[in-house]
Amino acid sequence: VNHLLGIKYLNEADIQLIFETADHFKEVINRPIKKVPSLRDITIANLFFENSTRTKLSFELAEKRLSADVINFSAAQSSVKKGETLIDTVNNILSMKVDMVVMRHPNPGAGVFLSRHIGASIVNAGDGAHEHPTQALLDSYSIRERLGDVAGKNVVIVGDILHSRVALSNIFALKLQGANIKVCGPKTLIPKHIESLGVTVETDLRKALEWCDVANMLRVQNERMDISYFPSTREYTQQFGVNKNMLDTLDKEIVIMHPGPINRGVEITSDVADSKQAIILNQVENGVAVRMAVIYLLASKIKS
Ligand code: CP
Numbered sequence: 001v002n003h004l005l006g007i008k009y010l011n012e013a014d015i016q017l018i019f020e021t022a023d024h025f026k027e028v029i030n031r032p033i034k035k036v037p038s039l040r041d042i043t044i045a046n047l048f049f050e051n052s053t054r055t056k057l058s059f060e061l062a063e064k065r066l067s068a069d070v071i072n073f074s075a076a077q078s079s080v081k082k083g084e085t086l087i088d089t090v091n092n093i094l095s096m097k098v099d100m101v102v103m104r105h106p107n108p109g110a111g112v113f114l115s116r117h118i119g120a121s122i123v124n125a126g127d128g129a130h131e132h133p134t135q136a137l138l139d140s141y142s143i144r145e146r147l148g149d150v151a152g153k154n155v156v157i158v159g160d161i162l163h164s165r166v167a168l169s170n171i172f173a174l175k176l177q178g179a180n181i182k183v184c185g186p187k188t189l190i191p192k193h194i195e196s197l198g199v200t201v202e203t204d205l206r207k208a209l210e211w212c213d214v215a216n217m218l219r220v221q222n223e224r225m226d227i228s229y230f231p232s233t234r235e236y237t238q239q240f241g242v243n244k245n246m247l248d249t250l251d252k253e254i255v256i257m258h259p260g261p262i263n264r265g266v267e268i269t270s271d272v273a274d275s276k277q278a279i280i281l282n283q284v285e286n287g288v289a290v291r292m293a294v295i296y297l298l299a300s301k302i303k304s
Helices: 012-028 054-065 086-094 110-115 133-147 165-176 205-211 233-240 244-248 280-303
Strands: 043-048 069-074 100-105 121-127 154-158 180-184 214-217 255-257
Touching: 012 133, 012 165, 012 280, 043 054, 043 086, 054 069, 054 100, 054 121, 054 133, 054 280, 069 086, 086 100, 086 110, 100 110, 100 280, 110 121, 121 133, 121 280, 133 165, 133 214, 133 255, 133 280, 154 165, 154 205, 165 180, 180 205, 205 244, 255 280
Parallel strands: 043 069, 043 100, 100 121, 154 180, 154 214, 214 255
Antiparallel strands: none
């Protein structure tokens, strides 16, 4: 397959290959010269139809570290605003001899849809509330780096599970690697039948924290919901926000993760986000090496 559309299309061996390749690139980007010439003959278009800070910059940097030619497209400043369709937009870009498309889009399945209509490799950089595969890969890679392995670890994903592509991709990735997974959040923000994915639901944050080795704290995605069925921000913070006092009463030091952007004081207090228990900026650092690995491996298939 010449795409990365979701973790659900990968197997455990694919993930291990990505991690071993990322280990190499992590070593490369810590050298004085952070660049390799591997993709001098590849051109990549980054198409962002939805806002992004980390993912957009991380992909661009990963591509440049691999010496690919890079073009960037933001829908807000484009002819999409004049009514041009997704397929027309992408086909016009591809006619400029582009080999690979990295796309973030608000519609679930946008990458799969595009893969049926165009001839280039596609990397899903987040499609609505569906999947965010490179985020899940960098999250697992960061757990592996901090705890040595993902297999057998207890991971709780806390927050707005219903609207979170990070949660779904993490569940698929953690399951493939043999982690134990709980989700924790308000009942209104947990999908019905989520147990069918092999996770258990815990609505008591304290119990979830006592059980876990890793807590991945998610933002409430107000932009994807009708505000009326969500508890108030104050209620959410009281029941599902993590603070330092809470962590200090646990009998072990758990690892705190967050994909960003953080709403400080809502799902996580600053004293937790900025503590040594938190690996939030390690996740961002690892994102570049993991994305280099994904792009490098897909580009090898284009070239062969
Ligand atoms: N984690 C993440 O996807 O962040 P951005 O929305 O800033 O890319």
